[in-house]
Amino acid sequence: MKKILFISLINDYLTAEKPNSPKGTIFLRFPSLALANIAALTPKNYKIKVIDEQISPVDFNLNPDLVAITVNTSVSKRAYEIGDIFKKKGVKVVFGGFHPALMPKESLKHSDAIIIGDAEGSWQELLNDFEKGRLKSKYISDQDISLDIKTPKWEIFKGFGYINTNFVETSRGCTHNCKFCSTSPFYNHKHRTRPIKDVIRDIKKVKSFPKKFIFFVDDNIICDKKYAKKLFKALIPLKIIWISQATTDIGEDEELVKLASLSGCGGLFLGFDSISRSNLIDMSKNHNKIDNYKKTVKLLHKYGIVIEAGFIFGFDNDKKENFKETLKFLTETEIESFLAMYLTPIPGTKIYDDYKKEKRLLTYDYSKYDFRHNVIKPKNMTPEEIYNGINWISSEFNSKKRMAKRTIKRFFYFIKNPSIKSLLQFIGTLAINLAFRNRIKNLSKDGTFPRDFRNI
Numbered sequence: 001m002k003k004i005l006f007i008s009l010i011n012d013y014l015t016a017e018k019p020n021s022p023k024g025t026i027f028l029r030f031p032s033l034a035l036a037n038i039a040a041l042t043p044k045n046y047k048i049k050v051i052d053e054q055i056s057p058v059d060f061n062l063n064p065d066l067v068a069i070t071v072n073t074s075v076s077k078r079a080y081e082i083g084d085i086f087k088k089k090g091v092k093v094v095f096g097g098f099h100p101a102l103m104p105k106e107s108l109k110h111s112d113a114i115i116i117g118d119a120e121g122s123w124q125e126l127l128n129d130f131e132k133g134r135l136k137s138k139y140i141s142d143q144d145i146s147l148d149i150k151t152p153k154w155e156i157f158k159g160f161g162y163i164n165t166n167f168v169e170t171s172r173g174c175t176h177n178c179k180f181c182s183t184s185p186f187y188n189h190k191h192r193t194r195p196i197k198d199v200i201r202d203i204k205k206v207k208s209f210p211k212k213f214i215f216f217v218d219d220n221i222i223c224d225k226k227y228a229k230k231l232f233k234a235l236i237p238l239k240i241i242w243i244s245q246a247t248t249d250i251g252e253d254e255e256l257v258k259l260a261s262l263s264g265c266g267g268l269f270l271g272f273d274s275i276s277r278s279n280l281i282d283m284s285k286n287h288n289k290i291d292n293y294k295k296t297v298k299l300l301h302k303y304g305i306v307i308e309a310g311f312i313f314g315f316d317n318d319k320k321e322n323f324k325e326t327l328k329f330l331t332e333t334e335i336e337s338f339l340a341m342y343l344t345p346i347p348g349t350k351i352y353d354d355y356k357k358e359k360r361l362l363t364y365d366y367s368k369y370d371f372r373h374n375v376i377k378p379k380n381m382t383p384e385e386i387y388n389g390i391n392w393i394s395s396e397f398n399s400k401k402r403m404a405k406r407t408i409k410r411f412f413y414f415i416k417n418p419s420i421k422s423l424l425q426f427i428g429t430l431a432i433n434l435a436f437r438n439r440i441k442n443l444s445k446d447g448t449f450p451r452d453f454r455n456i
């Protein structure tokens, strides 16, 4: 029986939480759905062993026949190290995920084969070739095939102690073309949806408690609004509570928001990204209409949906003043949670090429390309100013006073509208706010939240 070693890695930022082990770190550990999917595609005559470096480091004394690693940009450096060591030992190494697809040449220097795109459709072919000793260097999956996905094999993570493995996909990709996003080029700017009956099948098979709580990992769950409405209608009888990610144009369609809420949507991560129109135009983020931002938040709140707002800083039109204006927007709209990220040109995207050409990249160390380090020279700020600005806005938003106000508001919402969903929203808001505060408290002592640009 051939042995395959599946590996999922952890980026520098998350690893940084380990040594001091702030309370709650365990809640931030999530399993790799990619590996659970690939395991479901692997024939029974293979023995699978899984290592997740969030839990234990790779054991190089293991002697697998094949090593398969899922690789995003910020973990690519570690993937290369591991690939090199196993290759030296004569073990075949395969990479899949965003980074090898976007940077194939570089990735192949540290692996024997890469899969570009979905594992579905290519993994079986790769294993056949491997058995015959004829591994090709590239396997490219067809982005036009329907999303006929098997139920993920969550059993491979037995004993790993993840709090929640209730991850389900309803679609892949996104048709928008925001210049800084790597999802769009990875999926050839296409969006594919799964048959709704398969989504329901997978929801019914999730393993973690509470089984009614689902994370839809789609990049943009409302990318195809017609499909989303059909899906939400079909979810209503299941009485689940779910969270996901969506674009801000959800606020332009009240019926969609209402159906999302009725189907159990408790919270959405929304990429507002900037409150500067010129930044959004520069980044081709045309679906974000600043004039509608407040209306969108109001509408989601009307239907009891909690918001995590994602904002990116470092765009060419960003000035120091943007931090204050953004905080004003967050305060006025009473958004529950906020994530500030550094503009990060992901290798393999157009914006990366532009920054490289303009000599505005401060480092080529991809472990810093995790949206938590500043890796660019901003146009209208110094690296120090952007660092201080992100620290300031994160600390202000997570001040004791603001945090208390937000959680008390959710508590009264729960009292007025008692339900499991509103209770979970209250607990969720409290937990996410405490987690952010905890990070700031624990990590800012050595300047690690957000990571000090001087460390790079």
Ligand code: B12
Residues within 6 Å of the ligand: 008, 009, 010, 011, 013, 014, 028, 030, 031, 032, 033, 034, 035, 037, 038, 068, 069, 070, 071, 072, 073, 074, 075, 094, 095, 096, 097, 098, 099, 115, 117, 118, 119, 120, 123, 169, 173, 181, 182, 183, 217, 218, 219, 220, 346, 369, 370, 371, 372
């Ligand atoms: C869930 C999620 C997380 C979870 C991760 C859980 C985990 N252990 O994997 C959490 C919240 C922890 C997380 C953290 C981060 N994330 Co995240 N995350 C996602 C999200 C929303 C879904 C990922 C997912 O499960 N997709 C479904 C699976 C099935 O798809 P997949 O992983 O792409 O795998 C398919 C193919 O790529 C391929 N494949 C993948 N790996 C392999 C390996 C082999 C061997 C083979 C054959 C095939 C193969 O086959 C799979 C299909 O079956 C995506 C957005 C998205 N929709 O993709 C962002 C995304 C992956 N995350 C991203 C980022 C930036 C991060 C963070 C750096 C954020 C941060 N600042 O901390 C960290 C990095 C975490 C790390 N491991 O180091 C970016 C990655 C960009 C990039 N180019 O690297 C994405 C694309 C978001 C975005 N739009 O920018 N994330």
